[in-house]
Amino acid sequence: MQASYRQFCPVAMAAEILGTRWTIVLIRELVAGSTRFNDLRRGLPRMSPALLSRRLKELEIAGIVEKTAAAADRSRHEYCLTEAGRDLQAVIESIGIWGQRWVSTDLALDNLDPNLLMWDMRRNLKPSPLPSVRNVVEFHYTDLPASQEYWWLIVEPDGEVDICSVDPGFEVELYVRTTLRTMTAIWMGFSTVATERKTECLVLEGDPGLAKNMQTWLGLSHFANEKKRI
Numbered sequence: 001m002q003a004s005y006r007q008f009c010p011v012a013m014a015a016e017i018l019g020t021r022w023t024i025v026l027i028r029e030l031v032a033g034s035t036r037f038n039d040l041r042r043g044l045p046r047m048s049p050a051l052l053s054r055r056l057k058e059l060e061i062a063g064i065v066e067k068t069a070a071a072a073d074r075s076r077h078e079y080c081l082t083e084a085g086r087d088l089q090a091v092i093e094s095i096g097i098w099g100q101r102w103v104s105t106d107l108a109l110d111n112l113d114p115n116l117l118m119w120d121m122r123r124n125l126k127p128s129p130l131p132s133v134r135n136v137v138e139f140h141y142t143d144l145p146a147s148q149e150y151w152w153l154i155v156e157p158d159g160e161v162d163i164c165s166v167d168p169g170f171e172v173e174l175y176v177r178t179t180l181r182t183m184t185a186i187w188m189g190f191s192t193v194a195t196e197r198k199t200e201c202l203v204l205e206g207d208p209g210l211a212k213n214m215q216t217w218l219g220l221s222h223f224a225n226e227k228k229r230i
Contacts, residue, residue, distance in 0.1 A: 017062045018088075022047050024095065026055050027081075030065065031089050032123065035078040045115040064088070093222075100223040102230055105190050112180050114144060118151050118163045121187060124219030127159040135210065136170045143179040174206040174214075189224025 005012040018024055022044065029043040040052060056079055059065035064085040070076040081088075099108075118139070135155040142149065152164040152172075176183075182201045185191040193215040196202035204211040 017058075017064070018091075020055070020058070022051060023055055023059070024092070026052070026059070027064070027085070027088055028092050028096075030079065030081050030085065031092050035080055036070070037077070037079070040079070042115070042119045045113060045119075059085070096223045097226050100189075100221075100226040101228060104230060105185075105228065108188065109181055109184060109190070112184055114141060114148050114151065114180055117180065117184055117187060118153070118165075120221070121219065122153060122161050122163045124221070125153065125155065125161050126217050126219045127155050127161065129213050129217040130155055130210070132157050134170065135174075136168070136172045137174045137176060137210070138172045139183070140175070140177045141180045141183070142177060143181070172206065174204060174210040177203040177205075186220075187218070187224070188221050189226070190228075193218070 004016055007013070018027070025044060026040065026047075029040050032043070034040050034043055037049075037052070037056075040056075041047070041049060044052065056065060056067070060067055062084075063082055066080050066082050067077050068080060070078045134157060137153040137155075139151040139153070140149060141151070148165070150165070150167070152168055152170075154162045154164065154168060154170065156162075178196065178201060182191070182196050186193060186196060186202070193202060197204065204214065210217075
């Protein structure tokens with residue numbers, strides 16, 4: 001735990017709890033709806049399991065997170081925000097809006113991670129514009145090593161969405177060939193599907209309806225509509 005600021009100011013006192021490394025982005029994941037330890041790890045792929053456990057414990061002690069038995073399996077645990085934790089949603093959103101407006105695009109796109117991008121795309125994808133059948137979209141990131149270049153988004157008829165980094169063996173409706181930087185720029189709202197298709201930085205093959213409506217069903221970042229101010 002970091003040393004105390006030794007100030008009575010509420011900002012200083014809040015910073016003692018929220019200012020430790022990874023804490024804000026961990027709360028971001030909890031606000032976004034992740035409750036299971038493994039789901040939190042998928043949203044924080046570069047955070048070690050040991051540090052994640054430590055931060056969750058610190059948030060429990062601070063009264064921000066409550067650890068409970070999972071409803072579906074009482075032997076497993078879930079991490080839920082308390083009233084104090086839910087009250088941080090506006091704080092997280094304000095930080096995200098500030099970052100989208102004032103952090104340079106180049107700096108944002110220097111921090112690329114296919115695991116995080118695909119997890120966020122899975123979470124934000126909008127199934128309603130898709131046909132009511134299983135839809136499989138294959139992403140080929142041409143700038144990544146062989147172990148990371150292929151990913152699959154699977155949208156079931158009931159709207160459940162999953163991601164795979166190993167070929168699931170289903171028929172593919174849409175093939176997406178691009179770079180991780182290009183796809184991240186689209187997801188963050190720095191570019192669009194149409195723009196990248198025109199420059200052939202994004203190539204779509206397969207179902208013409210899925211291709212045409214990709215900007216709609218993709219489900220962009222929560223902050224994608226915030227315009228840059230630098």
